[in-house]
Amino acid sequence: xxxxxxxxxxxxxxxxxxxxxxxxxxxxxxxxxxxxxxxxxxxxxxxxxxxxxxxxxxxxxxxxxxxxxxxxxxxxxxxxxxxxxxxxxxxxxxxxxxxxxxxxxxxxxxxxxxxxxxxxxxxxxxxxxxxxxxxxxxxxxxxxxxxxxxxxxxxxxxxxxxxxxxxxxxxxxxxxxxxxxxxxxxxxxxxxxxxxxxxxxxxxxxxxxxxxxxxxxxxxxxxxxxxxxxxxxxxxxxxxxxxxxxxxxxxxxxxxxxxxxxxxxxxxxxxxxxxxxxxxxx
Amino acid sequence: xxxxxxxxxxxxxxxxxxxxxxxxxxxxxxxxxxxxxxxxxxxxxxxxxxxxxxxxxxxxxxxxxxxxxxxxxxxxxxxxxxxxxxxxxxxxxxxxxxxxxxxxxxxxxxxxxxxxxxxxxxxxxxxxxxxxxxxxxxxxxxxxxxxxxxxxxxxxxxxxxxxxxxxxxxxxxxxxxxxxxxxxxxxxxxxxxxxxxxxxxxxxxxxxxxxxxxxxxxxxxxxxxxxxxxxxxxxxxxxxxxxxxxxxxxxxxxxxxxxxxxxxxx
Ligand SMILES: [Zn+2]
Numbered sequence: 242x243x244x245x246x247x248x249x250x251x252x253x254x255x256x257x258x259x260x261x262x263x264x265x266x267x268x269x270x271x272x273x274x275x276x277x278x279x280x281x282x283x284x285x286x287x288x289x290x291x292x293x294x295x296x297x298x299x300x301x302x303x304x305x306x307x308x309x310x311x312x313x314x315x316x317x318x319x320x321x322x323x324x325x326x327x328x329x330x331x332x333x334x335x336x337x338x339x340x341x342x343x344x345x346x347x348x349x350x351x352x353x354x355x356x357x358x359x360x361x362x363x364x365x366x367x368x369x370x371x372x373x374x375x376x377x378x379x380x381x382x383x384x385x386x387x388x389x390x391x392x393x394x395x396x397x398x399x400x401x402x403x404x405x406x407x408x409x410x411x412x413x414x415x416x417x418x419x420x421x422x423x424x425x426x427x428x429x430x431x432x433x434x435x436x437x438x439x440x441x442x443x444x445x446x447x448x449x450x451x452x453x454x455x456x457x458x459x460x461x462x463x464x465x466x467x468x469x470x471x472x473x474x475x476x477x478x479x480x481x482x483x484x485x486x487x488x489x490x491x492x493x494x495x496x497x498x499x500x501x502x503x504x505x506x507x508x509x510x511x512x513x514x515x516x517x518x519x520x521x522x523x
Numbered sequence: 524x525x526x527x528x529x530x531x532x533x534x535x536x537x538x539x540x541x542x543x544x545x546x547x548x549x550x551x552x553x554x555x556x557x558x559x560x561x562x563x564x565x566x567x568x569x570x571x572x573x574x575x576x577x578x579x580x581x582x583x584x585x586x587x588x589x590x591x592x593x594x595x596x597x598x599x600x601x602x603x604x605x606x607x608x609x610x611x612x613x614x615x616x617x618x619x620x621x622x623x624x625x626x627x628x629x630x631x632x633x634x635x636x637x638x639x640x641x642x643x644x645x646x647x648x649x650x651x652x653x654x655x656x657x658x659x660x661x662x663x664x665x666x667x668x669x670x671x672x673x674x675x676x677x678x679x680x681x682x683x684x685x686x687x688x689x690x691x692x693x694x695x696x697x698x699x700x701x702x703x704x705x706x707x708x709x710x711x712x713x714x715x716x717x718x719x720x721x722x723x724x725x726x727x728x729x730x731x732x733x734x735x736x737x738x739x740x741x742x743x744x745x746x747x748x749x750x751x752x753x754x755x756x757x758x759x760x761x762x763x764x765x766x767x768x769x770x771x772x773x774x775x776x777x778x779x780x781x782x783x784x785x786x787x788x789x
Pocket of ligand 1: 665683748
């Protein structure tokens with residue numbers, strides 16, 4: 242029955258095994274590339290032997306990874322319609338996690354860009370934005386809830402056509418033993434928001450296709466990414482696009498690096514971070 | 524130090540709030556910087572008072588506010604930041620969410636009418652009255668560790684709001700992962716055109732108030748901010764007064780009681 246209607250011969254275990262194995266080697270628009278060094282989309286100028294993560298994330302999809310201190314992570318908005326909602330945790334003590342208020346308040350700057358530290362609530366830098374040719378990012382609006390996605394698109398479920406960011410974060414977090422209580426406000430890349438003088442929000446949208454942002458992991462990180470529309474994107478449809486992720490072995494920010502002592506607040510944040518890493522033997 | 528002149532421990536209506544410390548000391552101007560004016564004010568909404576407490580300077584506070592009840596927070600000494608988190612009393616996994624409040628309201632500032640939303644997008648509470656131009660929800664909380672970034676490692680011994688939140692959360696079975704970005708009643712954090720933001724001189728004053736109605740049963744955590752390195756408390760931490768008033772009777776309830784004869788007809 243199944244064989245005639247689906248094109249699969251699976252009426253015995255041997256046939257089912259052959260059928261499953263015949264699927265090897267296929268390619269999809271959204272998939273991880275293993276080993277990472279074999280990525281078909283290697284970032285320019287990067288020694289592919291150093292790659293530790295290579296993946297294309299579906300529109301409305303999610304991904305997650307544990308990364309060493311010193312990893313450099315590149316997120317690329319392939320079509321101009323991706324929006325990468327990101328949560329970061331200290332992989333060693335995951336109750337230390339991204340704090341968007343400190344991330345805006347301590348550098349005295351609401352709009353993330355090159356050189357901006359992504360801070361935890363514990364006075365340390367989880368990651369630094371070290372490259373950015375988009376400039377359209379947001380730390381104010383978080384990601385979409387099921388309630389918001391239901392009101393706007395109809396179906397917020399992860400298996401449906403318009404997943405909410407929070408539903409995807411719940412799944413990504415669970416794969417690292419984290420629960421919905423472990424989901425603080427997130428930051429997003431590739432869709433901009435500005436605050437007008439009266440406090441009103443202005444959606445500035447995308448900078449276009451093939452824009453990238455790069456982060457350096459300043460601590461061992463659990464990184465969760467949900468690729469869903471920005472919560473105040475005014476377009477009525479569920480507009481999303483492929484997100485490409487690469488990471489490679491590099492070095493954390495240290496003395497002599499341009500961001501190490503660029504500002505007194507972030508300088509002390511790097512001091513706290515290297516103090517923690519040193520005491521832990523990292 | 525002990526006040527040498529009698530200190531009023533009642534408000535203009537003759538009500539005396541409870542307090543975990545000696546109210547005469549807590550309400551004595553001599554306990555604060557020179558020139559401090561203290562005004563207990565009163566509730567912003569009518570209705571039976573079901574809770575009335577003064578939170579001493581630098582202390583944490585929490586209470587459950589039932590659906591329909593209104594919490595008035597009085598800035599007794601003026602420009603005193605009241606860092607605040609809200610949780611569903613039935614499931615503390617549902618808690619105040621800065622981004623959901625901002626995204627749904629379309630504005631970065633909190634004013635009368637702002638719905639304070641949870642991480643599920645639900646209404647936890649609604650601001651029903653506000654006596655200053657705008658309230659803050661993007662400035663976050665101070666803390667021992669973040670103080671080292673903002674002012675230097677010499678501030679490490681000082682107490683912070685994050686410590687107040689952790690202490691009060693622990694009383695309710697919660698920990699560090701339950702502390703998220705918060706509201707700051709009476710704190711002033713403008714965002715300039717280029718994204719520059721920061722805590723500047725306050726726009727509140729002694730006796731100024733804000734009030735919000737619980738839209739479900741909520742657990743309210745407050746840190747009476749101990750910060751002395753920036754203008755969020757005018758460099759002079761002072762008390763807050765917390766007044767919970769009973770839910771106003773809704774028109775259908777009144778009609779039902781009238782029909783049942785349990786309430787005299789108007
Ligand atoms: Zn504080």
